[in-house]
Amino acid sequence: MHLSLTPALIEVLRLGGILLLLLGLTFAYLWLNYKVWSYRLYLLTKILLGLSIGISLKASGASWLTASFGLVIPIAVGLYFRFQLRGRFTTPTYFLAPAFLGMVLLFLYPLFYEFFLSFHDLSLKTFGLWVQEGHAPLAGPFGLDNYFEVFRDRATGQSFLIVFARTLLWTGVNLVFHVGLGLILALLLNTHGVKGVGFYRAILTLPWVMPQVIAVLVWRSDFNESVGFINQFIHVTNQLFSFEWGGSVIAPLTWIGFQPRSWFLEPNALFAAACIVNIWLGVPFMMINALGALQSIPQSVYEAAAIDGASPWQRFVHVTVPLLKPVMVPAAMLGTIWTFNNLNVIYLMTDAGRYEGADILVTDLFKQSFTYYRYGFAAAYSFVIFAILCLFTYLQTRMNRDEDIKKIAKVKPTQGVSDAQVTQKSPLGSTGVV
Amino acid sequence: MSRVQQVSVPRLLLVHLLLTGACLIATFPVFRVIAISFRNTDTVSSTTRKDFPQRGEAGFKDYVQFFADAVVPYEIFSAFSLTPKAPLATAPTDTAAPAPAAAADDPFASLDAASAVTSERTWYSNYADLFSKYLFLQWIYNSLIISLSASFIGLLLAATSAYAFARFSFPGKSFASGLLFMTQMIPAPLMIIPVYLVIKSLGLGNTYAGLIIAMSVTILPFSIMILRGYFETVPRSLEEAARVDGCTAASAFFRILLPLSAPALAIAFLFAFTNAWSEFLLASTLIDAVELRPWTLGLMEFSGSYDARWGLFAAGSVVIALPSMLLFLYSSKYVISGLTVGSVKG
Numbered sequence: 001m002h003l004s005l006t007p008a009l010i011e012v013l014r015l016g017g018i019l020l021l022l023l024g025l026t027f028a029y030l031w032l033n034y035k036v037w038s039y040r041l042y043l044l045t046k047i048l049l050g051l052s053i054g055i056s057l058k059a060s061g062a063s064w065l066t067a068s069f070g071l072v073i074p075i076a077v078g079l080y081f082r083f084q085l086r087g088r089f090t091t092p093t094y095f096l097a098p099a100f101l102g103m104v105l106l107f108l109y110p111l112f113y114e115f116f117l118s119f120h121d122l123s124l125k126t127f128g129l130w131v132q133e134g135h136a137p138l139a140g141p142f143g144l145d146n147y148f149e150v151f152r153d154r155a156t157g158q159s160f161l162i163v164f165a166r167t168l169l170w171t172g173v174n175l176v177f178h179v180g181l182g183l184i185l186a187l188l189l190n191t192h193g194v195k196g197v198g199f200y201r202a203i204l205t206l207p208w209v210m211p212q213v214i215a216v217l218v219w220r221s222d223f224n225e226s227v228g229f230i231n232q233f234i235h236v237t238n239q240l241f242s243f244e245w246g247g248s249v250i251a252p253l254t255w256i257g258f259q260p261r262s263w264f265l266e267p268n269a270l271f272a273a274a275c276i277v278n279i280w281l282g283v284p285f286m287m288i289n290a291l292g293a294l295q296s297i298p299q300s301v302y303e304a305a306a307i308d309g310a311s312p313w314q315r316f317v318h319v320t321v322p323l324l325k326p327v328m329v330p331a332a333m334l335g336t337i338w339t340f341n342n343l344n345v346i347y348l349m350t351d352a353g354r355y356e357g358a359d360i361l362v363t364d365l366f367k368q369s370f371t372y373y374r375y376g377f378a379a380a381y382s383f384v385i386f387a388i389l390c391l392f393t394y395l396q397t398r399m400n401r402d403e404d405i406k407k408i409a410k411v412k413p414t415q416g417v418s419d420a421q422v423t424q425k426s427p428l429g430s431t432g433v434v
Numbered sequence: 435m436s437r438v439q440q441v442s443v444p445r446l447l448l449v450h451l452l453l454t455g456a457c458l459i460a461t462f463p464v465f466r467v468i469a470i471s472f473r474n475t476d477t478v479s480s481t482t483r484k485d486f487p488q489r490g491e492a493g494f495k496d497y498v499q500f501f502a503d504a505v506v507p508y509e510i511f512s513a514f515s516l517t518p519k520a521p522l523a524t525a526p527t528d529t530a531a532p533a534p535a536a537a538a539d540d541p542f543a544s545l546d547a548a549s550a551v552t553s554e555r556t557w558y559s560n561y562a563d564l565f566s567k568y569l570f571l572q573w574i575y576n577s578l579i580i581s582l583s584a585s586f587i588g589l590l591l592a593a594t595s596a597y598a599f600a601r602f603s604f605p606g607k608s609f610a611s612g613l614l615f616m617t618q619m620i621p622a623p624l625m626i627i628p629v630y631l632v633i634k635s636l637g638l639g640n641t642y643a644g645l646i647i648a649m650s651v652t653i654l655p656f657s658i659m660i661l662r663g664y665f666e667t668v669p670r671s672l673e674e675a676a677r678v679d680g681c682t683a684a685s686a687f688f689r690i691l692l693p694l695s696a697p698a699l700a701i702a703f704l705f706a707f708t709n710a711w712s713e714f715l716l717a718s719t720l721i722d723a724v725e726l727r728p729w730t731l732g733l734m735e736f737s738g739s740y741d742a743r744w745g746l747f748a749a750g751s752v753v754i755a756l757p758s759m760l761l762f763l764y765s766s767k768y769v770i771s772g773l774t775v776g777s778v779k780g
Contacts, residue, residue, distance in 0.1 A: 003572055004725065008579045008642055015643040019587065084605035091683040092602035096610075099595035099654060106651040107617055110628030117627075185456055191449045202763050203457040206464060209762035211712040213730050214751040217737045218463045221470070221744050229466065229504050236500055280459070334618075343622050343715070351738070366623040375627060382624035389619040 026097050034090065037081040046078030063135060065116040069109060118379035119143030127373070139376055146380035155372040156356070156364060164388075167340065167360040170275065174339045177279040179332055182286025183324075189287075190294040201291070208284035216348040219277045223263040223349075231260040264350075267357025274349045274358055278342065286331060293327035294320070333396055340389060361385050465505035467755070471748035472507035472557050510557050560749035569725055570732060570750060577728040580645050580717075581710035588650035588706050589699065592657035597687050599658065600665035601673070617655040622715060625652075630719050640722045648716050653706040660705065664698035665691065704765070711758070729754055 036042055054071025058064070085093065121139040122130055130136045139145040151160045185204060189197050207215060222229040238259065242251035253259075261269040297320065305315045346363045347353065353367045365385060369378030564570045598604070599611060629648050630639075638644030668691060676686040692699070714730035721727055729750070736747035 003575065005575065008576065011642045012579060012583050012646070015583070015646060018643075080605070089602065089604040092598035092604045094684075095594045095598035095602075095687075096604075099591040099658070102591060102647075102651045103654065106629055106632060106648060107625075109632065110625050111620070113628040113631070114624055185453075188449050188453055188456075191446070193446055194449055194453075200453045200457060204453075204460050205762075206460050206759060209759050210464070210755050211708070211730075211758060213712050213714060213733060214467070214755050215463060217733065217747065218467045218751060221737065221742075221747070222463070222466065232500075233504075236497070240497070284460075337619055341619070341621050348734075352734075362621045362623065365621060369623060369627065378623070382621050385621050386619060386624070389621075390616070393619065 022101075023098055026101055027094065030093060030097055033077065033081050034087060037085070037087060043078050043082055046074050050074040050078075061133075063116070065113055069112065073104075114379040114382065117376055118146055118383055120376045121145070122376035122379075124373045127375075136376065139380075146377050147384070149377055150381050150384050154368075155374065156359065156367060158357075158359065158364070163359060163361055163364050166271065166358075167362075170271075170278075170360050171336055171339045173275050174278050174282060175332060175336055177275075178282040178286045178335055178339075179328065181279070181283045182288075183290050183328075185283065185287045186290035186294055187320075189291055201288075204287060205284045207281050208288075212281065212344050213348065215281060216277055216345055219273075219280070220349055220351070223273050225260075225262040225264065228263075230263070234258060234260050264355045270350065270355055270358040274346050277349060278339070278345045281345065282335065282339070286328075286335065289327055289331040290324060293324050297323050329400065333393070336396075337389065337393070340392075361388075462505070464755075464759075467748045467751050469505050469507045470744055471560055471752045472510055473745055473748075474557075474559055507557070560745040561753070564746060564749050564753065568732070568746070569727075570729070570753070572725055573727050573729040573732040574754070576642070576726060577711060577730070580642055580649065580728060581707050581713075584646045584649035584710045585653060585703055585706035587646065588653035589657055589703055591650070592654050592702065593661055593692065593699065594687075595654075596658045596661035596665055597691065599662045601670070614655045614658055626715060626719050629716065633720055639720065640726065642726065645717060645720050645728075648720065649710045649713060652713075652716070653709055656709075657702045657706055660702045661695070661698055664695050668694055700765075708758075 050071045050073070053074060054067045057070045058067035062070075119139060120136040120143065122136045126136045140148075154160065188194075189200060189204075194200075223231075225231060238251045238253050241253050242249050244250070251259075263269045263273045301319055301323070302315055305319050310318065340360075341362055342360075343362045343366060346358060346360055347366060350356070350358055350363070353359075353363065353371055359367065362385065365378055365381050368374050368381060599607065633639055633644040633648055636644070638647065672694070673681075673686045673690050676690050677683070681689065712730060713728070714734065717728050718731055721731070733747055733750050733754070736743045736750060
């Protein structure tokens with residue numbers, strides 16, 4: 001099989017050249033703006049520039065949103081330079097500009113675009129119109145129909161509440177198992193006197209290290225109804241633990257649902273399978289975080305507690321848990337967001353959405369937009385999901401803050417000091433991830 | 435130094451037992467995929483040899499055999515054993531479906547025709563097919579090019595802006611960092627359509643460049659967060675000393691801060707690279723051509739539910755996963771210290 005290596009290299013080099021050119025242009029633009037921001041006609045020129053860009057974009061067949069983006073950007077830059085920067089902050093501006101350009105182009109603009117789309121009725125019916133003329137009819141009288149439809153009319157036949165409840169269940173189950181199992185493994189690894197911790201840790205991080213696509217697909221192959229390993233394993237295990245009594249075979253494990261299933265056709269089984277796979281994938285991350293935090297707890301704290309007569313359980317509850325908290329809470333929060341928004345696992349487990357009944361919000365969203373082509377609806381849907389997540393994060397941070405304030409008000413100074421020390425050492429907290 | 439905790443042998447044994455169990459569960463799919471990759475049946479069945487004996491007849495040996503069947507690639511052993519057995523199975527699936535409407539625009543027509551030819555299968559046939567009948571090497575190469583350049587570009591942008599966030603104040607800073615955190619909460623499918631439109635309108639549809647740009651921006655927020663956290667822990671006085679000696683802010687950054695934050699850069703690069711390396715959503719929308727695909731799309735093609743070629747899929751997975759896993763195991767010390775890297779006091 002022939003291998004073409006050079007086209008890619010040439011393209012990357014060309015891309016690099018273009019990006020360098022773009023960088024130069026950006027810097028030249030900034031330099032020019034810094035040069036002329038104080039002129040009397042500066043703002044007027046900016047406004048005229050914005051107007052001309054917007055009008056020319058609209059004339060060339062772009063959508064209203066694109067045109068208004070072209071109109072607003074120069075004016076916003078002008079205002080920012082005139083009233084905020086005022087010729088100061090040169091260095092951070094130059095340092096930020098390239099990334100900012102990328103973010104505006106590929107994060108902010110798409111976000112606004114989707115927001116714009118969410119008020120329009122864009123589906124296969126109106127797609128031709130959209131492509132030709134750049135606009136689609138508003139959804140309903142005020143363009144809010146898509147948002148109503150999110151809670152009402154759904155092509156997948158599953159109501160929003162069911163999918164939302166399933167998402168909460170998915171997030172909750174995964175989080176509990178991730179944190180619980182991760183913590184248990186970290187405690188085991190941190191047991192005093194265990195040899196070969198490095199080896200165990202390396203092996204146990206494998207699920208995290210394996211490319212997610214591969215891991216999920218391998219699991220999917222093993223969940224196969226007839227030839228997969230899981231069903232055979234269940235069959236064999238049931239055989240091992242069953243016994244004959246009164247002429248009939250009794251397998252106690254089947255009473256708790258441990259029996260061969262067609263994993264992809266039963267919605268609940270599919271959901272359980274996806275949960276198992278995601279738990280397998282996510283435990284190592286929490287384990288690593290917990291282990292890092294455990295190892296940063298000085299031995300002397302435990303010794304002091306032991307001298308004061310604390311039992312192992314008391315030491316765990318009153319020493320380990322409070323000192324783990326500043327690390328595990330941010331990690332768990334990040335894990336919650338990741339799990340909530342985890343498209344890959346369910347998308348791949350359901351074979352790109354072919355098997356139904358295990359969808360969480362994100363995969364349902366994906367299905368609405370790429371299987372049913374309801375773009376406008378999907379845009380509204382994604383903003384609903386986004387709002388839910390934002391609300392959740394807001395509540396979470398506020399709860400944490402309240403708790404912190406209570407704690408600071410309550411605890412004695414000595415404990416406060418040790419708390420502060422560990423807070424500094426918290427892996428995720430101090431890398432500023434959350 | 436007095437130890438409070440006593441080392442008790444039964445407890446240690448229990449801990450080792452539990453850890454070994456966890457290790458078995460963690461590595462099971464790895465062994466499994468290796469075993470499948472040497473099978474020639476195109477299925478994942480582990481009991482192709484014989485059925486498991488009925489209840490009451492199964493002995494301890496049968497249970498061992500059952501697990502061994504699942505994870506041991508017998509084909510290798512039988513290939514090297516002195517008495518060669520008859521070939522276990524010949525490629526069964528493809529001969530039955532000769533692709534009735536092989537249209538001219540079907541990019542896989544020639545590949546399908548090629549794979550329909552039944553030939554003698556040996557233990558390495560899956561691997562041989564992967565490289566001779568499919569563009570697998572090209573896909574790996576594409577992924578490598580795309581993820582390397584995307585993470586490089588993304589990291590460069592992230593480092594400079596993280597510097598601006600960590601060291602300077604400017605109007606709108608808290609707003610911008612709030613926005614950065616918000617991007618973590620955007621559901622992935624939200625961005626696909628507009629990003630596709632942007633890339634398309636830039637004339638970069640179906641090219642490496644379009645995918646690279648899209649991915650490097652996707653990587654940005656998380657990298658900025660990691661690097662910013664690290665930069666804030668590096669003492670300001672180092673740069674100030676350099677500034678006193680006549681450095682500009684830019685050269686203080688490139689000459690003092692960047693070399694000092696090599697560990698954080700490595701971590702951010704690793705995160706970015708793995709993200710881009712196993713990305714498939716953007717790739718599946720931005721890339722049409724077979725020869726431009728990254729490996730993720732290729733593997734997903736092998737594992738479709740109606741036409742699964744698990745043997746090929748497993749072989750491909752081994753080829754992809756083993757090197758990256760070895761690399762990670764080698765660097766796991768740094769990865770783990772990298773998660774705690776913020777606590778290093780310069």
